[in-house]
Amino acid sequence: MTEQQERTPVNSCAGCGAALQTEAPDRPGYIPAKALEREPAICQRCFRIRNYNDAASVAIDQDDFLRMLSRIGSSADSSFIIHIVDLFDFEGSLISGLQRFVGNNPVMLVVNKVDLLPKVTNFNRVTNWVQKQAKEQGLKVVDIALVSARKNQGFERLLAKIGEHRRGRDIYVVGATNVGKSTLINRLIRDYSDLDRELTTSRYPGTTLDLVHIPLDDGKYIIDTPGIVYPSRLSELVTRQDLGVIMPDRPLKPSVYQLNAGQTLFFGAMARFDFVQGERQSFTCYLSNALGIHRTKLEKADELYAEHRGGLLAPPSRKHADELPPWTKHDIRVPRGARCDVFVSGLGWIKVNGDSGALLSVHAPKGVKVLLRDSLI
Numbered sequence: 142m143t144e145q146q147e148r149t150p151v152n153s154c155a156g157c158g159a160a161l162q163t164e165a166p167d168r169p170g171y172i173p174a175k176a177l178e179r180e181p182a183i184c185q186r187c188f189r190i191r192n193y194n195d196a197a198s199v200a201i202d203q204d205d206f207l208r209m210l211s212r213i214g215s216s217a218d219s220s221f222i223i224h225i226v227d228l229f230d231f232e233g234s235l236i237s238g239l240q241r242f243v244g245n246n247p248v249m250l251v252v253n254k255v256d257l258l259p260k261v262t263n264f265n266r267v268t269n270w271v272q273k274q275a276k277e278q279g280l281k282v283v284d285i286a287l288v289s290a291r292k293n294q295g296f297e298r299l300l301a302k303i304g305e306h307r308r309g310r311d312i313y314v315v316g317a318t319n320v321g322k323s324t325l326i327n328r329l330i331r332d333y334s335d336l337d338r339e340l341t342t343s344r345y346p347g348t349t350l351d352l353v354h355i356p357l358d359d360g361k362y363i364i365d366t367p368g369i370v371y372p373s374r375l376s377e378l379v380t381r382q383d384l385g386v387i388m389p390d391r392p393l394k395p396s397v398y399q400l401n402a403g404q405t406l407f408f409g410a411m412a413r414f415d416f417v418q419g420e421r422q423s424f425t426c427y428l429s430n431a432l433g434i435h436r437t438k439l440e441k442a443d444e445l446y447a448e449h450r451g452g453l454l455a456p457p458s459r460k461h462a463d464e465l466p467p468w469t470k471h472d473i474r475v476p477r478g479a480r481c482d483v484f485v486s487g488l489g490w491i492k493v494n495g496d497s498g499a500l501l502s503v504h505a506p507k508g509v510k511v512l513l514r515d516s517l518i
């Protein structure tokens with residue numbers, strides 16, 4: 142048996158890594174027997190995602206996956222870890238405690254989806270911001286790179302950095318669901334190798350189901366992994382249809398609201414932003430362009446929500462309104478002179494532009510991460 146066969150079982154799907162089986166169509170890895178001969182063999186689910194853009198979501202066992210991750214860590218210094226985070230959901234997609242899993246193996250932080258930032262963004266500032274955040278989160282990284290796997294931005298530098306730090310090790314690509322792990326590896330395969338391979342990607346979280354080993358020129362592997370599911374990301378809680386609304390697909394067009402204290406913004410019926418106290422100031426919303434924002438008076442907000450949830454205030458639609466957890470209210474004090482964003486994981490952020498401080502209340506589905514951070518832009 143060659144090393145490659147040993148590591149990449151021939152009986153696993155080349156798109157998502159699931160073990161192939163011909164018995165149960167509704168279980169991961171199902172492939173009709175006659176399709177088994179195709180080379181490379183991909184499961185029916187991957188086939189459907191690629192050709193019809195539809196696929197049932199499949200839950201994988203997170204504990205199994207976390208155990209797998211910690212096995213990477215137990216072999217000290219034998220792997221190079223690329224930790225991908227989504228710039229649109231930075232705090233939501235960062236793996237806190239990654240160090241615990243990966244032991245002494247070097248980690249490089251790759252911040253993906255930079256194409257979503259407005260065209261006029263100052264990227265030096267963003268790089269500094271990422272460095273500072275990573276440090277504050279206690280992440281020990283050998284390097285940081287900003288890229289867009291979709292738009293092929295930052296790849297020359299990314300490759301140079303990988304070349305500098307990898308030193309002949311296998312590369313594990315890890316991250317939360319939907320951050321673009323498989324898209325990034327596909328980009329590397331397509332533009333920087335002669336391999337004829339393609340990993341399955343989709344706009345829904347939970348696409349990759351098991352490890353997928355892809356051979357590198359030096360006999361080592363780059364390994365795609367399933368995403369870690371964090372229920373603190375709004376994007377994990379909404380329906381697939383609503384995900385299409387809250388997840389930006391093109392560069393953000395921030396919208397600016399001049400508010401007086403006592404005014405409220407509704408972001409569909411996904412979240413609510415109350416300006417409770419402070420001088421008149423402007424707030425810049427960095428949210429998917431497809432999500433409707435509705436302004437009202439704070440004193441009328443409860444009533445408006447009760448009456449128009451799922452109608453004027455949507456998504457979610459009336460039919461799906463009860464599938465999201467009820468809102469939790471987060472009281473947030475923005476200090477005088479601070480440059481801050483109110484961040485809602487999976488939804489985006491609201492930049493507070495005033496210097497005079499503010500008292501805010503943010504209502505978001507229970508469990509969703511809401512926090513105040515240094516402003517990104």
Ligand SMILES: Nc1nc2c(ncn2[C@@H]2O[C@H](COP(=O)(O)OP(=O)(O)OP(=O)(O)O)[C@@H](O)[C@H]2O)c(=O)[nH]1
Pocket residue numbers: 253254255256257288289290291292316317318319320321322323324325341342343344345346347348349350366367368369389390391
């Ligand atoms: N805007 C933008 N979208 C991206 C980028 N990279 C990936 N995506 C999109 O993000 C979604 C998820 O991409 P995947 O590559 O499947 O993500 P993943 O991390 O492998 O996801 P799992 O396998 O579910 O863990 C897809 O809709 C991609 O098109 C990027 O650089 N910019």
Ligand SMILES: [Mg+2]
Pocket residue numbers: 322323324341342348349365366367368
């Ligand atoms: Mg994937």
